[in-house]
Amino acid sequence: MSAPPPLVEVTNLVKHYxxxxxxxxxxxxxxxxRAVDGVSFTIGAGETLGLVGESGCGKSTVGRTIxxxxxxxxxxxxxxxxxxxxxxxxxxxxLRRKMQIVFQDPYSSLNxxxxxxxxxxxxxxxxxxxxxxxxxxxxxxxxEEVGLDAAFADSYPHELSGGxxxxxxxxxxxxxEPAFLVCDEPVSALDVSVQAQVLNLLxxxxxxxxxxxxxxxxxxxxxxxxxxxxxxxxLGKIVELAPAPVLYDAPRHPYxxxxxxxxxxxxxxAQRQRIVLQGDVPSPANPPPGxxxxxxxxxxxxxxxxxxxxxxxxxxxxxxLAACHYAELPM
Amino acid sequence: xxPRTWLALLAALTVAxxxxxxxxxxxxxxxxxxxxxxHPPAAPGLAVLxxxxxxxxGARLVAPYHPAAQLDIVGLQNQAPSWAHPLGTDTFSRDxxxxxxxxxxISLAVGALAMLVAVTVGSIVGAxxxxxxxxxxxxxxxxxxxxxxxxxxxxxxxxAALWEGLPLPVLVLLIGLTGWFGxxxxxxxxxxxxxxxxxxxxxxxxxxxxxxxxxxxxxxxxAAPIIVSAALGIGNVLLLEAxxxxxxxxxxxxxxxxxxxxxxGWRQLAVAPWATLFPGLAIAVVVMALNAVGDALxxxxxxxxxVT
Numbered sequence: 170m171s172a173p174p175p176l177v178e179v180t181n182l183v184k185h186y187x188x189x190x191x192x193x194x195x196x197x198x199x200x201x202x203r204a205v206d207g208v209s210f211t212i213g214a215g216e217t218l219g220l221v222g223e224s225g226c227g228k229s230t231v232g233r234t235i236x237x238x239x240x241x242x243x244x245x246x247x248x249x250x251x252x253x254x255x256x257x258x259x260x261x262x263x264l265r266r267k268m269q270i271v272f273q274d275p276y277s278s279l280n281x282x283x284x285x286x287x288x289x290x291x292x293x294x295x296x297x298x299x300x301x302x303x304x305x306x307x308x309x310x311x312x313e314e315v316g317l318d319a320a321f322a323d324s325y326p327h328e329l330s331g332g333x334x335x336x337x338x339x340x341x342x343x344x345x346e347p348a349f350l351v352c353d354e355p356v357s358a359l360d361v362s363v364q365a366q367v368l369n370l371l372x373x374x375x376x377x378x379x380x381x382x383x384x385x386x387x388x389x390x391x392x393x394x395x396x397x398x399x400x401x402x403x404l405g406k407i408v409e410l411a412p413a414p415v416l417y418d419a420p421r422h423p424y425x426x427x428x429x430x431x432x433x434x435x436x437x438x439a440q441r442q443r444i445v446l447q448g449d450v451p452s453p454a455n456p457p458p459g460x461x462x463x464x465x466x467x468x469x470x471x472x473x474x475x476x477x478x479x480x481x482x483x484x485x486x487x488x489x490l491a492a493c494h495y496a497e498l499p500m
Numbered sequence: 501x502x503p504r505t506w507l508a509l510l511a512a513l514t515v516a517x518x519x520x521x522x523x524x525x526x527x528x529x530x531x532x533x534x535x536x537x538x539h540p541p542a543a544p545g546l547a548v549l550x551x552x553x554x555x556x557x558g559a560r561l562v563a564p565y566h567p568a569a570q571l572d573i574v575g576l577q578n579q580a581p582s583w584a585h586p587l588g589t590d591t592f593s594r595d596x597x598x599x600x601x602x603x604x605x606i607s608l609a610v611g612a613l614a615m616l617v618a619v620t621v622g623s624i625v626g627a628x629x630x631x632x633x634x635x636x637x638x639x640x641x642x643x644x645x646x647x648x649x650x651x652x653x654x655x656x657x658x659x660a661a662l663w664e665g666l667p668l669p670v671l672v673l674l675i676g677l678t679g680w681f682g683x684x685x686x687x688x689x690x691x692x693x694x695x696x697x698x699x700x701x702x703x704x705x706x707x708x709x710x711x712x713x714x715x716x717x718x719x720x721x722x723a724a725p726i727i728v729s730a731a732l733g734i735g736n737v738l739l740l741e742a743x744x745x746x747x748x749x750x751x752x753x754x755x756x757x758x759x760x761x762x763x764x765g766w767r768q769l770a771v772a773p774w775a776t777l778f779p780g781l782a783i784a785v786v787v788m789a790l791n792a793v794g795d796a797l798x799x800x801x802x803x804x805x806x807v808t
Binding site: 238261266279291 | 697698699701702703704705706707708712716717720721
């Protein structure tokens, strides 16, 4: 079986946030924040790529840059064969129909001054997909599809629960019938009981609508259930990228290994080795030289090379990429 | 003053108080409404504004005389308040009450319209600066800095000097176009925070253009400080118009405004204090009412309360 052709192709994506600028917003910027520092991956049509990392590692920025919500500093994003960063005006608007986003915080992702109906009708209006009664029918159909009663259409966001709001956010993303959905920590802000419902909904929608997901999360356990392949980010770089079963069974990067060792196992008697990382994530304004992970790396073979030479993301096993000089050695 | 005008006056007062009572009962249903009326001065302030608004609109019914009518230049000069002239007459034998009523029309209209101009310009400039950031922000905000650094009164004096008898619409525009700087800063600050919220990103991801994002998503969620600053700002405009009219470059006689009534009357302050006192009192009461309502609005529209 051959892999599906990639729908999304991210090549060497870089996003640096310049620091403050001088008078009139001109002059040289000071203190660059390297939020995303050379990220490459592909997502096949119908595939779900999980993107995992700690807060501030740049995973959300990757998602938003692909959607052109954040302008990139460098790199390329191809979507269905088109160069996303080269599009402008109507072409860009046409592309926006094809890729949508579901946000983390359902309390900030809906306009508090608009009813659910207004929120869901707006995209139909922008893309001239439907109007009048036809639009209302589509609103009802969308609400039903995400598991909400059509009677919610005339509610304001503050009248809904977190889970209901998140469903409205998903309905809004689906309203333009996209092929690709960036799920930016779609369940992190929800109650645990609601998390599973929303995850199931996203899985059902993927089947029904043949969607492709970039699923961003800081929780490896959540990603395990939804992702076909998983990319782990640390300080703006991908440190490991592998099919989900491989990554969870045989992680090769020390960072992935320590993250997995922190995932709770539902067996109180299981003996396992916890790898507890020392220190905090360094500031992306001042990343360490060499391997970005070296100051916290628990790998026994850590050497001078880690301090000076940035490890490339290379294939360490079939279909498994890791950015570690000593990925093949046991820990 | 005829019984009919007394009756009209009484009716205006009743309607104003009844309207506020009704509004209060309806407002009790929403948290914002309850918060608004929790301020003790809010209800009386609203009643005062309502009363003056009704009087201004129904000026013809409430005022016994034409505001510019010189009733009897020999016999009715500088008359003290009486049943016939409840607020006395001025040095040209005009009825002070009639002038005060028609003056309310001019003064309140100038205040409200000039504030509308200022808030509109200030909101658009502030929203553009806050939303587009970068050079748009830099250029607009440095312009605002310059605007804030120039004494408004002198600027207005200079521009007014270009006209012989300033037309009223020009006065409104002048006051409005020199009064938006503060508002634009306020709106910019609010827009800077609203634009970072995810529903703005969602709208952009859905293909909404900047105009739609600003007017449908950003500004409606930045409205609270705009409304409050408008309510507080009308008071300032009222005072400014009074000052300009007192100096003789605001509302031109024979049109009455509260400011030029004071300007006309102050020379007779010793013989006919009522010609100056009552318009001054009207200004003070209305500005106080506006401040009370503005303060109550500020609490009622506090976005922090919305979150829960």
